[in-house]
Amino acid sequence: MTKPPRRLAISLLLLGVIALSAGCGAVGWEWDTKMSTVMPKSDFGRMTHDIFMLISWWTLGIFILVEGGLLYACWRFRDRPGAPIPKQIHGHTVLEVSWTIAFAAILVIFAVPTVRVIFKTQEAPAATDLKVDVVGHQWWWEFRYPGQNVVTANEAHLPVGQTVAFNLHGPDVIHSFWVPQLGGKRDVVPSRVNRITLTPEVPGEYIGQCAEYCGTSHANMRFRVIVHPKGEWEKWVAAQQGPPLEPKDELALKGKELFSQSACMGCHTISGMSAGILGPNLTHFGSRKTFGGASMMSTPENLAKWVENPDHMKPGVLMPNLGMRDDQSKALAAYLLSLK
Numbered sequence: 001m002t003k004p005p006r007r008l009a010i011s012l013l014l015l016g017v018i019a020l021s022a023g024c025g026a027v028g029w030e031w032d033t034k035m036s037t038v039m040p041k042s043d044f045g046r047m048t049h050d051i052f053m054l055i056s057w058w059t060l061g062i063f064i065l066v067e068g069g070l071l072y073a074c075w076r077f078r079d080r081p082g083a084p085i086p087k088q089i090h091g092h093t094v095l096e097v098s099w100t101i102a103f104a105a106i107l108v109i110f111a112v113p114t115v116r117v118i119f120k121t122q123e124a125p126a127a128t129d130l131k132v133d134v135v136g137h138q139w140w141w142e143f144r145y146p147g148q149n150v151v152t153a154n155e156a157h158l159p160v161g162q163t164v165a166f167n168l169h170g171p172d173v174i175h176s177f178w179v180p181q182l183g184g185k186r187d188v189v190p191s192r193v194n195r196i197t198l199t200p201e202v203p204g205e206y207i208g209q210c211a212e213y214c215g216t217s218h219a220n221m222r223f224r225v226i227v228h229p230k231g232e233w234e235k236w237v238a239a240q241q242g243p244p245l246e247p248k249d250e251l252a253l254k255g256k257e258l259f260s261q262s263a264c265m266g267c268h269t270i271s272g273m274s275a276g277i278l279g280p281n282l283t284h285f286g287s288r289k290t291f292g293g294a295s296m297m298s299t300p301e302n303l304a305k306w307v308e309n310p311d312h313m314k315p316g317v318l319m320p321n322l323g324m325r326d327d328q329s330k331a332l333a334a335y336l337l338s339l340k
């Protein structure tokens with residue numbers, strides 16, 4: 001290689017490094033994001049992160065060794081005018097056996113903690129654990145609290161510092177339960193019950209997402225986990241256990257009447273009103289921030305649009321279009337939002 005191109009290559013490389021670091025500085029290196037696994041908020045998250053760091057450090061060491069050896073060889077055996085051809089070697093049994101064993105040993109170093117965490121996070125729940133049955137439907141998540149007699153959808157509520165055992169049920173197809181900041185992924189498989197045991201450590205609202213392709217609206221199969229500060233979760237449970245508030249304004253009352261006369265009754269449960277089980281339990285719908293697989297915010301506009309044409313908002317949804325229009329959909333939205 002002649003001198004000018006080499007200088008050009010080095011300059012370009014330097015320029016790249018500068019641009020990259022400037023870019024990182026400008027946008028801010030944001031680790032603590034909703035779908036990030038590198039800022040764990042539970043014991044499961046921490047254990048997963050520890051394994052990730054273990055692998056990262058080993059990989060960095062191997063990278064430095066391999067690149068160091070490569071650079072050394074490039075420099076040591078570089079072409080020089082009049083230099084003889086270096087000694088040609090081929091096949092070195094001791095070396096080949098050694099590095100095969102070395103890499104197998106490194107894989108064992110990764111495997112031991114990995115298997116330990118897998119077993120630890122699916123062990124049988126202790127009597128003191130909070131038990132939550134998770135049901136992966138097409139395409140929404142149901143959360144049942146058998147000990148509290150509470151059923152909700154798309155938004156799981158947990159107390160901070162309390163170990164929770166999620167029992168994962170998949171009545172039809174395979175889904176995968178994943179809350180990046182808290183733990184997962186673990187498959188939700190028909191005909192068997194998988195489990196995730198974890199302890200949330202920081203109060204907050206965490207985003208979950210189905211992580212296994214399960215059909216048309218797989219990407220719309222989201223959920224939220226709300227981890228309450230000490231003493232707050234009990235209040236949530238108490239509110240969920242009671243019947244919903246009675247609607248007060250005229251529009252919501254009209255919605256209630258409409259609900260009671262329509263096919264809604266056959267699919268949804270509203271305590272004291274209906275007992276359908278095909279769709280989400282709506283008893284305290286108004287206390288949830290989201291609906292439709294947690295993919296939409298619960299606003300009157302979104303709900304009215306949803307009632308008018310669910311498939312348009314969540315393609316492939318099982319909820320039929322009931323032909324609700326204008327005033328009807330607005331009334332139903334007002335009624336649903338009144339269900340606190």
Ligand code: CUA
Binds near residue numbers: 219
């Ligand atoms: Cu459920 Cu993807």
